[in-house]
Every structure is written in C-alpha cells, then in structure tokens.
Amino acid sequence: MELQNLEKQLGYIFNNIKLLELSLIHKSSNSSSNNERLEFLGDSILNASISKYLFLKFPNETEGLLTRMRSSIVKGETLTKKAKELNVIKFISLSKGTSNLSDNRKHSILEGTIESIIGAVFLDSGWDSADKFIQDLFKTELSQITIDDEFRDSKTELQELLQSKKLSPPIYQTTELKDGFDCKIELNEISFIASGNSKRQAERAAAQEVLTHLKLYNA
Numbered sequence: 146m147e148l149q150n151l152e153k154q155l156g157y158i159f160n161n162i163k164l165l166e167l168s169l170i171h172k173s174s175n176s177s178s179n180n181e182r183l184e185f186l187g188d189s190i191l192n193a194s195i196s197k198y199l200f201l202k203f204p205n206e207t208e209g210l211l212t213r214m215r216s217s218i219v220k221g222e223t224l225t226k227k228a229k230e231l232n233v234i235k236f237i238s239l240s241k242g243t244s245n246l247s248d249n250r251k252h253s254i255l256e257g258t259i260e261s262i263i264g265a266v267f268l269d270s271g272w273d274s275a276d277k278f279i280q281d282l283f284k285t286e287l288s289q290i291t292i293d294d295e296f297r298d299s300k301t302e303l304q305e306l307l308q309s310k311k312l313s314p315p316i317y318q319t320t321e322l323k324d325g326f327d328c329k330i331e332l333n334e335i336s337f338i339a340s341g342n343s344k345r346q347a348e349r350a351a352a353q354e355v356l357t358h359l360k361l362y363n364a
Contacts, residue, residue, distance in 0.1 A: 147236065154231045155262065157278050159269050168265040169233075171254055173240035173324060180261035184342075187264030190272075191219055194279040198287055206292060216298060218286050221256045221346050222353060227282060228255035233262075243324070252350065253325050253342045299352035306359065315355065317348045330355050 148165055152158050159165045164183075172179040195218050199211050206214075217223075228234065234251065237258055243251075267275035280287065304314050318329040321344075328347035330337045332355055339350030 151231070151233075151236050155278070156281055157266055157274070159265070161269055164265040164269050165262070168261040169236050169258065170238045171240075171243065171258075173243040174238040180258065183261035183264035183268075184257045185264070186267065187260035187262065190267045190275050191260060191263050191279055194276045195219055195283070195287075197276070198280065199290075202287075203292060210292065214290060218283060218290065220298070221252065221341060221350060223283075223286060224256040224259045225252045228259050233258050250340050253340050253346060256346070257342055299349045299356055303352040303356050306356070315352065317351065319344050319347055332358075 148162060152165070167178070168180050168183050170179045172181055192215065195215050196211070199206075199214050203211065203214070233255060237254065239254070243254070263275060263279060266278045307314060315330045315332065318331075320327045320329075322340075325340055325342050326344050326347035327338060327340050328344075328351040330351045335358070337351055337354040337358065339347055339354050341347035341350050
C-alpha cells in the first residue's frame with residue numbers, strides 16, 4: 146500500500162513493482178542487492194532526456210551553453226529538492242546507522258534514489274515513458290530556463306565571489322568514505338562540510354554551503 150502511495154506521488158504506475166522496490170534499497174541496507182546499478186542507468190537516462198529537451202528548445206545555442214544549462218537542472222541540489230517534494234526518504238531502505246545520519250548527510254542518498262527510480266521506470270516501460278516521467282518531474286525547472294540565465298556551478302560561483310572580495314580561493318579537503326565523499330571548506334574560522342556520491346558532488350555541495358552562508362550574512 147505504501148508503494149502505491151509513492152506511485153501516486155510519482156505519477157507513474159509500475160508494471161513490475163519489484164523494480165520500484167529495488168530502486169529504494171540503499172547499499173547500506175543490502176550490499177548485494179541495491180539500487181546502485183539503477184542509479185547508474187538513471188543518471189544516463191536523465192541526462193539524455195534533459196539534453197533532448199534543451200537541444201529542441203534552443204536550436205541555435207552552442208554545445209557549451211547547452212551543457213551548462215543541463216548541469217543547472219540535473220545538479221544534486223535539484224535532485225534533492227525533488228526527492229524531498231516526493232517525501233522519498235520515507236520509502237528508502239537504509240541501515241540503522243545510515244538512518245540516523247543528519248539530513249545534510251542524506252542528500253547524496255536522495256539524489257541517487259531519484260536517479261535509480263528513473264532507471265527503474267526506463268526498465269519497466271522503455272524510453273518514451275521514462276522521457277515523459279522526467280519531463281513531468283522537472284516541468285518547473287524546464288519551463289523557467291532561458292538563455293539569459295547565468296549558468297555557473299557552485300564551485301565557479303564561489304571562486305568568483307571570493308576573487309571579487311580579494312580573498313584566497315577555497316581549499317577543498319575531500320575525504321573518501323564507505324558510502325561516498327565528505328568535503329570540508331574552512332572560511333573565516335568556520336568549517337563547512339557536505340557530502341556527495343562523488344568527489345565532485347561533495348565539493349559542489351560544500352561550495353554551495355559556503356555560498357548560502359555568505360549570501361545570508363552579506364559577507
């Protein structure tokens with residue numbers, strides 16, 4: 146019954162419910178049967194779907210701009226936001242230790258689960274259904290994107306902001322963990338720590354933490 150509620154929130158009914166079940170199993174809960182392979186697949190399908198949309202919507206733009214546009218949509222912060230809107234965390238199978246992690250430490254888990262659900266939809270009913278699912282899921286972001294937007298990732302934005310204040314560029318202290326990466330940035334005697342599935346994700350997430358702080362306090 147709970148998975149039926151999730152299907153309703155997703156706007157997609159699975160032919161094979163076991164695919165949805167697998168997409169919600171984190172590796173901390175089951176090391177041999179989990180959603181890592183679906184996450185790998187879903188990441189590729191997500192990028193392909195968004196790429197197709199941008200290619201058709203902006204026929205005169207360069208590959209470089211389209212790439213930055215796509216990155217702004219499929220970035221970790223957006224995937225985490227989608228997972229929270231759908232209350233996906235309620236359905237994910239986690240180990241007891243992982244369940245007790247702070248919400249910030251769970252961001253990479255939420256990102257990966259959205260990608261694994263996309264992979265599950267693709268395996269369940271093919272490209273057309275997965276493409277429609279993604280277009281519906283990211284409808285707001287896709288409808289709002291324009292060529293006038295400024296497409297910079299958080300690391301680039303942070304470096305430019307610090308340079309404008311004549312401050313040293315950030316130093317990313319990244320540590321590999323069993324279930325991903327942690328990254329720490331120290332600025333003005335404050336430590337900002339974030340996590341991610343990859344080193345790049347963790348560094349971008351840490352940079353975003355610093356940016357949010359600087360913008361909040363107008364540093």
